[in-house]
Amino acid sequence: MDTLHYTSFFFITILLLLSRLLLRHRRFNPKTLPPSPPSLPFIGHLHLLKTPRNFSINSISKLYGPVVSLYLGSRHALILSSLAAAAEALIKNDTLFSNHPNFKVGQPLGYNNTTMFFTPFGPHWRNLRRLTAVELFSTRRLNLLSDIRSNEFLSLVRRMIDSSGEIELKARLFEMTYNSMSKMVVGKRFYGENLEVDIEVANRFREVIIQEGLALVFSFNPRDFFPFLGWLDLLGLGRRMERLRPKVDKFLSDDKQRRQRRNDQAAAADDDDGREAAKEEKEKKRTLVNVMLSMQETDPETYTDDLIKGQILTVLTGGTGVDGGDCKGDDAVNAEPPRDNEEGEDGD
Known part of the structure; x- marks a missing residue:
């Protein structure tokens, strides 16, 4: 039983430290980012993307504008919900936005x-x-x-x-x-x-x-x-x-x-x-x-x-x-x- 408690305490401590590091990185990031909804520690905005995803994304865009910054766990993503924003990213700057995580x-x-x-x-x-x-x-x-x-x-x-x-x-x-x-x-x-x-x-x-x-x-x-x-x-x-x-x-x-x-x-x-x-x-x-x-x-x-x-x-x-x-x-x-x-x- 003691082993289980120590293991749980270890994982909780690790998660809290990682969350603190992620929040500190975002707070002191010198880049100017688009508007973003309030996020939760560790998971970021994942809790906002309920199914069906397109409905959730549409709701977020209506509240925060055509370009929204999201943190999906440790991944940084953008929501582009207007034709002008999509053209700016996918046509004018297509080489910058063409890559993706593995x-x-x-x-x-x-x-x-x-x-x-x-x-x-x-x-x-x-x-x-x-x-x-x-x-x-x-x-x-x-x-x-x-x-x-x-x-x-x-x-x-x-x-x-x-x-x-x-x-x-x-x-x-x-x-x-x-x-x-x-x-x-x-x-x-x-x-x-x-x-x-x-x-x-x-x-x-x-x-x-x-x-x-x-x-x-x-x-x-x-x-x-x-x-x-x-x-x-x-x-x-x-x-x-x-x-x-x-x-x-x-x-x-x-x-x-x-x-x-x-x-x-x-x-x-x-x-x-x-x-x-x-x-x-x-x-x-x-x-x-x-x-x-x-x-x-x-x-x-x-x-x-x-x-x-x-x-x-x-x-x-x-x-x-x-x-x-x-x-x-x-x-x-x-x-x-x-x-x-x-x-x-x-x-x-």
Whole structure:
């Protein structure tokens, strides 16, 4: 019993000392900061960000203005709630605001922070962003792949017409969006009728990537806001990530191997058929994975297996309008203030 009391006293003392240091640092910080709500010791303004986060942020902005300074644990953040403020930060000073902290989930599920979502701002990030923008979101590719979106929309309408009961529209819209994105990325749809994969593969995808993967990527992790507590896995999220990593890796590896075999078969078929119509059809069927596999053949050191798998996971989890429900998901209104170069390269 005495040991328990001494342990509790030790942790309380440490927390009080850390809180005092944080408050002193903020009080004597010479930088002029935007207005900020009253904060609590140690946790800062985390208690103000209740779910749904966008409602909480909107309430704070109405009280304190279009630019608000927040302390989320030991992290300093800004709320930008006006078009002018967002343009100032994200367009005029985009390079200053482009970086972000290293989130703990980026190690096991972000392939050691090498994916576009987790990697620091720099040449590697710009290369991945350019690749994704050109192959998925350029005007030419969007026009070329418009049939995918049209077919998914028609499929949604047919399912709604055929349904005799109530329809959960939010879930149906998510399925439509996810099918459209997965078709562009890996050439497959995983929801609804006429699946292009085995039902077992589709179920495993939904379980591993959607139910478990997205839940962990967008979970509130105390270690993201208190890096000095990295050794303490309070909510067990670290253990869950480590258990999930092999499942995600196996699924993505199997899919990559199947795609590689199809690429080899398609290359052999191209030697026999050089018609223009066949080339256009091949262009429509080209996916992001196909492009990265082709790049891997010419530059295997840059486009590694982990990079390809991580990019697949990033696009599938980040491009479907997921309800993140936490601070990491509110990118439109939440930005990290610029830091000095020494601080910006800190890896916590």
